[in-house]
Amino acid sequence: MLQYLIMCRSVTYAQKVVQTLERAGIRCRMIRSPSAISPSGCSYSVRIAQKDLSTVLTLLYRFRLPYVGIYVGSSEAGYREVEL
Amino acid sequence: MIYFDSAATTMQKPKCVSRAVAHAIDRMASSGRGDSSASLSAAEVMFQCRELAAELFGVPDPARVVFTLNATHALNIAIRSLVKPGDTVLISGYEHNAVSRPLAAIPGLHVRILDTPLFDATSFLNQLDAELEHGVDVVICTHVSNVFGYILPIEELAARCARWNVPWILDASQSAGTLPLDMTRLQAAFIAMPGHKGLYGPQGTGLLLCAGEADPLLYGGTGSLSAQQEMPDFLPDRLEAGTQNVSGVAGLLQGLQFVRQKGEGEILRHEQMLRRIMARGLFELPGVQVFAAEDDTRQTGVLSFRVVGHDCEDIGAFLSRHQVAVRTGLHCAPLAHKSADTQETGTVRVSFSVFNQTQQVGRFLALMRGYLS
Numbered sequence: 133m134l135q136y137l138i139m140c141r142s143v144t145y146a147q148k149v150v151q152t153l154e155r156a157g158i159r160c161r162m163i164r165s166p167s168a169i170s171p172s173g174c175s176y177s178v179r180i181a182q183k184d185l186s187t188v189l190t191l192l193y194r195f196r197l198p199y200v201g202i203y204v205g206s207s208e209a210g211y212r213e214v215e216l
Numbered sequence: 217m218i219y220f221d222s223a224a225t226t227m228q229k230p231k232c233v234s235r236a237v238a239h240a241i242d243r244m245a246s247s248g249r250g251d252s253s254a255s256l257s258a259a260e261v262m263f264q265c266r267e268l269a270a271e272l273f274g275v276p277d278p279a280r281v282v283f284t285l286n287a288t289h290a291l292n293i294a295i296r297s298l299v300k301p302g303d304t305v306l307i308s309g310y311e312h313n314a315v316s317r318p319l320a321a322i323p324g325l326h327v328r329i330l331d332t333p334l335f336d337a338t339s340f341l342n343q344l345d346a347e348l349e350h351g352v353d354v355v356i357c358t359h360v361s362n363v364f365g366y367i368l369p370i371e372e373l374a375a376r377c378a379r380w381n382v383p384w385i386l387d388a389s390q391s392a393g394t395l396p397l398d399m400t401r402l403q404a405a406f407i408a409m410p411g412h413k414g415l416y417g418p419q420g421t422g423l424l425l426c427a428g429e430a431d432p433l434l435y436g437g438t439g440s441l442s443a444q445q446e447m448p449d450f451l452p453d454r455l456e457a458g459t460q461n462v463s464g465v466a467g468l469l470q471g472l473q474f475v476r477q478k479g480e481g482e483i484l485r486h487e488q489m490l491r492r493i494m495a496r497g498l499f500e501l502p503g504v505q506v507f508a509a510e511d512d513t514r515q516t517g518v519l520s521f522r523v524v525g526h527d528c529e530d531i532g533a534f535l536s537r538h539q540v541a542v543r544t545g546l547h548c549a550p551l552a553h554k555s556a557d558t559q560e561t562g563t564v565r566v567s568f569s570v571f572n573q574t575q576q577v578g579r580f581l582a583l584m585r586g587y588l589s
Contacts, residue, residue: 142440142453143248144279147263162259164251173442176248 136185137177137211138192139165139200146176152195158184169203169211177203189216218540218576223362223390223518223567225412225419227541232470237418240466246459248439258462265469266452272476273407274398275425282424282455283465287389288314289433290408290424293455294385295319295356297430298405303353304328308340308368309555310361313548315387319356328352334361334556335509337369344373348380355382359397360390363552363565364507365491365518367395374402389413392423393475394484394516399425406430414483414569415475417468420461430455478570487517487568490577494519494566497581501588507556507563520556520563523588528562534587535564540580542566 140146146162153160158180165177180188185202192199205211219227240261245254247262266278275281284290295318299305304326305319319327328347332339348355355377360367370386377384383405388397393414399407405428411421424430432447436457441448448454475483495508503524509515522528532544545562546553553559566580 141450142438142448143259144263144266144452145450147259148279151263151267162256172444174249174439175441 134182134204134206136180136182136214137163137165137169137203138180138188139169139175139177139203141175141198141200143176145198146178149178149192149197149199152191152197153178153180153184153188156187156191158188158191160184160188166207166211169201169213175200185214218572218579220566220568220572220576220580221541221543222413222569222572223365223547223565224543225410226414226416226569226571228569228571229416229418229467230470230474232474233416233418233467236470237463237467240463244462244466246439247462249459261462261466261469262460265465265472268469268472268476269423269425272397272472273392273425274400274402276400279451280426282426282430282452283460284408284422284424284455285420285461286412286422287387287408287410288422290406290422291315291385291387292318293424293430293433294406294408295322296433298354298383298385299325300353301325304351306330306344306347306352306355307551308332308357310358310364310366310368310552311356311549312358312362312387312389312552313550314389315356315358316551329551331555334364334507335366335511335514337372337514341369341372341376344376348376348382352380352382355384356387357384358387358389359395360516360518361549361552362390362518363547363549363563364520364556365390365516365567366509367391367514367516370402374404378403390516390518394480394487396480399427403427411464411468411471415468416471416569418464421464421468424455426451426455432457434458483570484516486570487572488512488515490568490572490574491515491517491519491566493574493577494580497577498584501581501584503588504584507558517568518565519567520558520565522558522561522563526588528564531564531584531587535580535583538583540583 244258247258392409407425411417438453
């Protein structure tokens with residue numbers, strides 16, 4: 133199943149993203165980043181639904197929440213970075 | 217036991233603190249190190265604690281709240297980050313060894329001390345003005361003397377440092393949980409505090425609030441950017457190497473919630489009330505010198521005294537035999553004793569928490585009356 137991942141540089145930053153999205157009523161979940169998108173080693177990502185992507189981007193920008201990148205894909209098919 | 221040593225650590229904690237510690241030990245793993253529910257719940261507690269601390273202390277970003285072992289650890293990070301060999305550092309005459317010893321370990325430092333009388337905020341500010349005009353690289357100041365409960369005028373100090381563009385570090389070891397602290401308003405580079413004193417968390421917890429860049433004191437795993445050998449350049453990871461004290465932080469979170477619910481002002485008023493009763497009672501005893509501020513608003517719930525012709529250690533031992541805990545000697549703050557001219561004798565210090573009661577002060581005074589008669 134396709135999933136959108138907002139990759140963050142640490143668990144704390146991922147938690148800040150989760151908190152902001154949940155406060156805006158967006159369902160999301162913090163997970164470990166798949167190693168395919170995390171060449172620098174351990175990190176956490178926030179998984180969101182495709183329908184929420186536009187709102188999420190707006191919130192990330194509005195609250196100045198830093199992230200490493202946004203990826204789309206699945207563990208079976210692999211991931212690619214979403215070009216914004 | 218009557219526990220009057222809360223300036224060292226608040227031994228009596230809200231019940232929810234020990235419950236949270238036990239729960240964390242039973243159910244939580246390492247924060248930021250996995251995807252299991254045990255790891256994620258640990259991360260959740262850490263984040264909640266950062267958030268609440270950020271809210272209580274006016275830190276704009278919870279990532280700028282760093283967990284440490286204690287205030288000394290936090291001060292060491294702050295000092296090592298800001299002070300460089302050859303710098304001129306200005307400190308108050310009421311600093312703890314947690315400030316003066318890390319400074320003494322930095323080579324080629326010029327440490328200037330604001331040598332001003334006890335409880336005299338005007339002299340303090342006058343001398344501060346003169347020193348800042350003379351040229352200072354960093355200012356480090358305690359909010360409250362751990363020996364005398366003297367509240368230093370840090371708001372005025374903050375304004376002066378801002379005017380002269382001098383970075384400063386606040387040691388909030390004796391004020392966090394009883395006096396208002398706002399990182400944004402104070403514009404301090406760092407604020408260091410213990411978790412186990414006025415915040416009612418467990419021992420082994422402390423907080424460092426960071427306004428800007430900071431250098432690590434410890435290097436190691438952070439659960440982030442694991443492939444690279446340099447420490448991450450972002451907070452809190454940059455300063456939090458190794459497995460964190462999750463159970464301690466779980467307890468600290470409860471302590472912070474307790475302080476928020478009770479209110480810092482209410483806690484301070486209670487401790488000051490006990491200190492006033494204690495001071496009045498001690499003044500009536502023969503040969504007792506009590507260090508009480510004329511301006512009552514300049515002193516917290518910490519009070520020092522000594523008795524002519526009696527060794528402070530003997531008084532402490534007597535009280536201990538009667539199940540009363542106080543602190544005697546120099547209190548790891550020889551500078552403060554030098555400023556108050558008590559370095560030869562030391563003092564007996566009583567310090568209160570929100571859990572102390574008026575009757576305990578009465579019992580203490582009765583014991584001291586008996587001791588001196």
